[in-house]
Amino acid sequence: MGKQGDGQEDNVILFPGLVAKLVEKGMSSLKEKKYYDALRYFQQSAELEPSHPQARYGLVITNIELNRLNEAKSHCESMLREGIGNYYEVLQVYVSLLVQLGDYQEVETILESVMSEERLPADMAESFYQLLEFARQMTSPEIADFEDEIDEESIEGLSTTKEWIDLLEKGETDQQWGAIQKLSQLNTKEVQNAYRTFLKEKDKNPVIKSYLLQTLKELDVKGTFEVHKFGNTYEVKIEDLEDVFHEKFGTQVINELEKELGQESPSLFEMVQQVWWHFLFALYPKSPAPLDARVWAAALHVLGLSLMDNEKNRVKQISQRYRTQAEEVNKAVIHMRTIEAHLFKTMQ
Incomplete structure (x- = not known):
């Protein structure tokens, strides 16, 4: 920040309230999907005031939007380590990033530790529990790559x-x-x-x-x-x-999901694809009912969002986007969660 290459940075440091203005500009750029502008504003504000929670959190969110997940993960780790921002909100984003990056063992370790302390806020407990259950399934031997070495x-x-x-x-x-x-x-x-x-x-x-x-x-x-x-x-x-990993219906669902979630959040789209193929493989050779690709695409969208955050009542909103019935989507979500719970019991 000490360089004067454009004659601007050193001058603006003198103004009071500068960090707040930079953060505000960063938030505006983020809303307008000008992610590189947002990143620059949040970087500047974090350099000026390293402990500013909004600036640091802005770096996390912007890197996620840019699909720079490892960078976002590093920013979360430093915030948790330095005690900056709301601990559980940052932890929730951090764990979600670990899931997207496939580090399920770390998710399991962290959440088991947090839950053992019994300090988890009630409004976040369900979301964390779902993430923990998902991580446990993904680290179990039967979910691992079929080509993994046998003990x-x-x-x-x-x-x-x-x-x-x-x-x-x-x-x-x-x-x-x-x-x-x-x-x-x-x-x-x-x-x-x-x-x-x-x-x-x-x-x-x-x-x-x-x-x-x-x-x-x-x-x-x-x-x-x-x-x-x-x-x-x-x-x-x-x-x-039929080979489950080339099942026509499974691919149709992925194609429907990509139209919405693939454009909105590529990283979340990649994650729920794993959930979908795991679900299909568990059902195999049966196919899920109903054979309506939009219903299952919407259900995966809902399930993915529930893993990422704690917002409720998404079924109706998401169902409308996929032009399908909320009741059918809700049944599909329940079906997938029931299968997950059954598999979890068989692993214990």
């Missing part, structure tokens, strides 16, 4: 088909992943019978069952298997299965 220590020493089948039946989640991968190399009647038993048992994890069905499809297995998921039992013909 070698947990499966070393196994050599016979029976031992692998026993691990599939009684092992922990990561061990079941490993067992399916190992057993997929053995296309025997004994192995297929084990698959049949696993798929129809009521207490087995629905996501593991989805992975097993996909494996059978990839192995070009033929025939009908009985599957139990979320209280329902039905038959599945393996050769008729």
Whole structure:
């Protein structure tokens, strides 16, 4: 700030109330979506008064709008560390950024610590709880990338088909992943019978069952298997299965969502896409009802906003944007949350 390259900066420092004026200009630029102008005003005001909460918070929001999430995260961290601004409001934005950046383990660590202190404001408790539940799901073994390494220590020493089948039946989640991968190399009647038993048992994890069905499809297995998921039992013909990650309806929903949320908040759009594919994979091979892409796009929009902030009653407003019925959207939101809660219980 000490340079006089344009003859302006050193002069304005002399005026009283300068920081407030710069912050005001920053807020105006932000509202007008002139994000680089806003960033410049907030940077200047923060340099002049580093402890000014609005200036520092303005840097966070502007960087988010510019999709500079790591920069926004750093500003949040420094505000929390220095005790600047409303702690819980800053924490809420910080945790939301961690979710968008995929740092779910850090989200879980932070929120578990905060909640253990029992100092959480009542009006923010639900939002933080939802973020914590989402992070726990995303850090669980079954939500991890299917190509992640299997815990070698947990499966070393196994050599016979029976031992692998026993691990599939009684092992922990990561061990079941490993067992399916190992057993997929053995296309025997004994192995297929084990698959049949696993798929129809009521207490087995629905996501593991989805992975097993996909494996059978990839192995070009033929025939009908009985599957139990979320209280329902039905038959599945393996050769008729569609690849869930290329499911036509799933893609239609993403396309509808992109028209609204993709333009409004690209980072939030990326986050709720993960929620959507996770939800579809849990339901697989069933499709969500109703088969109305606008309903589910609106529901994902609502769910994403609920993860990002604590504002309520968004269903009617968002439903109108997607030209659909609020009642249907609300049912879809409840359905996704119910599935999430069920999966969370199976992981405990």
